[in-house]
Amino acid sequence: MLDAIRNHTQGWLAKVILALITIPFALFGIDSYFNDAGSNVAIAKVNGDKITIQEYGNAIDNVRSRLQSQGQKVDPAMLESAELKQSVLDGLITRRLVNAEIQHANFKISDEQLSTYILGMPEFQQDGKFSEDIYQKTLAQNKLSVSKFESDRRNELLNQQAREGLGLLVSVPEGVTDQALKFAHQKRDVSVAEIKTAQFVAQTKVTPEQVKAYYEQHKDKFKVPEQVKLEFALLSAAGLVAQMQVSDEEVKQFYDENVSKFQGDEQRQASHILIGFGVTATATEKAAAKDKAADILMQLKKDPKRFEELAMKNSQDPGSASKGGDLGSFGRGAMVKPFEDAVFSMKVDQISDLVESEFGYHIIKLNGVTGHSSSFEAMKPQIKGELLFQKAQAKFSELADDFSNTVYEQSGSLKPVAEKFGLQVQPTAWMSREEGAKFFKSERLMNSVFSDEVLKEKRNSEAVEVSPNNLVSVRVLEYKPAAPRSFDEVKGGIEGLLKLEQATKLAAEKGLADLAKLKSGGQVDDLEWIPTVTIDRKDAQGLTEPVMNQAFKIDASKLPAYAGYVDGNKSYTIVQVSRVDNALSDDAKQGAVDEYKAAVAAEYISAYGKSLKAKSKVVVNRKLLESNSQQ
């Protein structure tokens, strides 16, 4: 065979083979040979279909921005919690499964259904009608093509039909709702008596031998955790502020660009006389208007008191002329620019010169000022501070990579990085892993501290952004392994503990005896019962959670019924149920039934996902999922 090929490298056989090799590339693209690299790595596979690490990362980012847009402060530790990661991944897997099932079961949405849906979307409505203009603009803003948007909406509708649509099918027999609601909305009359542990402590006796024996047995519990003494270098935007410079010009420029932000609550009351010229006025018309205005201004200069009278007679602003030119009060941004500039530069009772605007010539009188503006001078320190911090932030982002690289490349000491960036290397006190995580507000940093590289090889830790704009690298100065505490240090505590243990036992003995007596219909005189309260599952009436749990677990077939439990070291607690009420008003019942049906609908939907999962092959790359936080 090989001989044949060699002999025919020019011939038709070679061409056939070449074609056979080329076909896969043509059909599947060269990237199918490389798709196990980088961001294409699968974090899970659903029936062989990959969910890439990139897709998963995007989903996590979406969760983050959704939480942030709800105004919540996002705790990075929460984003890295195993539950959240799992649930995000589960969501992606379910979506894949449902999409595959939609194909497989042949769910379809017609073009008419799709267009009806999009035409009805509230985002695109204007005056109660679909606006093509808003539609196109919104899509453009979100960088979506029409076909992509439509196929996304189609997929959304298919999901609604196939998955959420199961909720439409819920029908629950009355016998079932009755059964469930009876317990969910039941009311019980409950009282509680506590047999306090404390009252038995005096009766207990603990010998020194017992204390010693306990210490020997539980030595591993009496331990000081391992501790480290660290030094650290902190690069922070706040620390960089001192090196930043902001010129007065920059402050002024910022003020001018954002003047409306600094307006404060200042309002000005003014009157004006308008001598207008039309929009299409010729130079002569303008000049005539100007002469007339100048004439009025002259009269006013002689006798300012005639302002109202002259306004009524001459002003061509129909809104204000009848009121003697009064415009009422207004803030910045309400009037045309030249008018506003004039008004906001005048003193009270002053009459302006002629002010030209697009409407004509104004003569303005300032009547009063209320509220305060934030003048440039007043705002200057604040603006300067803001600008300094902005600059520091920009500088921080610029330096961050360099900082990270320096601590990594010169990992034998923090001095180089401190010198390079003008930082102080600061020491810490002794701290355990937990204390360290609190001190730096970062578990990740402490994980890095206790890694072999940092702890044993004494290298700089990686640079960790412990909070926004704060980058820290640490190194270990000293290390103390976990050590047992001495007997003398802990014997007092042990004695107390043993006494409490004994007292707890004594309280429980009495409690159990009392409980038995009560259950058999007897009386126990020395129990102090709290006044009876009526509770339901949503209304604890101040009872504690363990009492609530007991109260609804007690078999109430014979009343009064009792149960008891040991409440930690505190007491032995007896719970009494004296009355059970299953009645539910008609109104309340309707609501409760609806609530129950909604729960069943949710269960249908989750059962659907579970069913698809059971029928598929889902493989999750656990290692990748767990390590993903570090990247």
Place this chain on the structure above:
Amino acid sequence: MAYDLEEQEQLDEFKAWWKKSGKLISNLILVVLLAYAGWQGYHYFQAKKSVEASTLYQTLVTTDTSKLADIQAQATKLTADYAGTPYAGRAAIYAAKVNIAANDHKNAKTQLEWAAKNAKESTTKAIASLQLAGILFEEKSYDAALKLLSSDSDKGFVGLKEDLKGDIYMAQGKKTEAKKAYETALIELDSQGRLSQYTRQKLESLGV
């Protein structure tokens, strides 16, 4: 045309071979192409059916539930003419639900039985048999209901079925069996879901 003698030889061989079996091969290719076209056509037809069924189903579930006869007719059309689509089974269950609300158990049962047997999705089948068992429970045919619930079915719906079993045993006064059923239900139901709360409470009332 031929570049050298050897190639000429091969070409001749090929020509001879083609003369002998060329017809067979071209026939084979024709058959494959036809099969492919048929397959494509079939899928096109299925998709067209599904689009129609989807529209009909949408109308069905938005029809006023007081118009029972109307709903009945629409569902029948879907089950009769569109049985191959997922919408048929769902339409039957939906119509059964409306019938149950109107106290017509007989029609509801027929529809659920149809769906339990003929629905295209295994999940729809499971929902139908779950609801059928619910009706039997209402009619106090406990054993028939339990038998239906015990038959093997879709993995996702085990929790709901066990929960219903528990309710039936409770009605029969069989507390031990009820407890066991509720316990299984709690393992199978969505632990984050609201329904599991109700099941937990029912279980608690049995003194666990």
